[in-house]
Amino acid sequence: MLKLKFVVDEDYVIAHALSWIHNRRRLPFPAWKEFRREFWEKYPKIYYLITGFIEYNIVFCSLRKISLETQTKQMKAVLREIKKDKRVKRLIEETKLYCEKVRKDWERNKRKALKWLSELSGISLPSTTITVLITHPKLRNGVYIGEKIICWGGPEEYPNFNTAGLCHEILHYLTYSRKRSKIMHSIIELLAEEEIRIRLNKKGRYFQYPGRKDLKKIKRFVFPYWKRYLSERKEKNIFELEKKIQENALKKFRPSELIHFV
Numbered sequence: 269m270l271k272l273k274f275v276v277d278e279d280y281v282i283a284h285a286l287s288w289i290h291n292r293r294r295l296p297f298p299a300w301k302e303f304r305r306e307f308w309e310k311y312p313k314i315y316y317l318i319t320g321f322i323e324y325n326i327v328f329c330s331l332r333k334i335s336l337e338t339q340t341k342q343m344k345a346v347l348r349e350i351k352k353d354k355r356v357k358r359l360i361e362e363t364k365l366y367c368e369k370v371r372k373d374w375e376r377n378k379r380k381a382l383k384w385l386s387e388l389s390g391i392s393l394p395s396t397t398i399t400v401l402i403t404h405p406k407l408r409n410g411v412y413i414g415e416k417i418i419c420w421g422g423p424e425e426y427p428n429f430n431t432a433g434l435c436h437e438i439l440h441y442l443t444y445s446r447k448r449s450k451i452m453h454s455i456i457e458l459l460a461e462e463e464i465r466i467r468l469n470k471k472g473r474y475f476q477y478p479g480r481k482d483l484k485k486i487k488r489f490v491f492p493y494w495k496r497y498l499s500e501r502k503e504k505n506i507f508e509l510e511k512k513i514q515e516n517a518l519k520k521f522r523p524s525e526l527i528h529f530v
């Protein structure tokens with residue numbers, strides 16, 4: 269059986285909330301802004317390391333002969349220290365409460381959701397455990413980073429949002445490829461955030477919610493193929509479906525438009 273293990277890794281929760289790439293303009297709560305500024309003033313090198321500016325740490329390594337290892341050790345000490353701060357405590361507490369909610373949502377829906385996921389994709393699910401690292405509920409997160417690790421968090425846009433989103437990330441695990449195909453990514457969105465969402469909620473329609481911006485065009489192109497695939501009686505196989513769409517997509521899109529830039 270495919271299982272999800274929900275974990276609050278405190279260091280990661282803090283790093284994600286401070287991340288310049290993901291959360292420069294988003295805050296878990298207003299007081300976090302002040303905390304972030306104080307943190308930056310007190311520990312600039314560690315701030316770079318945690319928030320996604322590691323290139324500056326590489327500069328220190330080259331010009332000041334400080335090893336990255338030393339900086340990493342300092343980072344661990346700083347993380348221990350800041351966990352005493354009441355704003356960090358609040359961040360962790362709110363994340364733990366939210367983690368319980370996500371876990372309960374999943375427990376309630378997993379039997380149905382995994383059955384549909386397997387049937388619709390044509391993939392038999394492996395007996396394995398995927399770790400789900402939960403971040404603060406106000407900050408958007410949703411990614412499969414490899415090695416059976418999903419990072420997840422964020423405001424719920426519709427009922428059963430967490431279940432549909434986790435199905436999306438599980439499908440990334442099941443179809444993991446270095447090519448980062450936008451066609452497969454569109455199939456994943458149609459399967460999880462559209463079909464499974466509607467089945468779970470017993471109402472709603474396709475394209476009711478915006479979905480990923482960078483998939484918009486390709487997903488519209490994939491949609492008629494997906495509808496036909498759903499109605500066909502033959503055995504399901506999303507890899508075959510992807511191949512078929514890919515051939516036709518190349519008549520309309522440049523190859524570079526069909527892959528994600530990562």
Ligand SMILES: [Zn+2]
Pocket residue numbers: 436440453
């Ligand atoms: Zn995705």
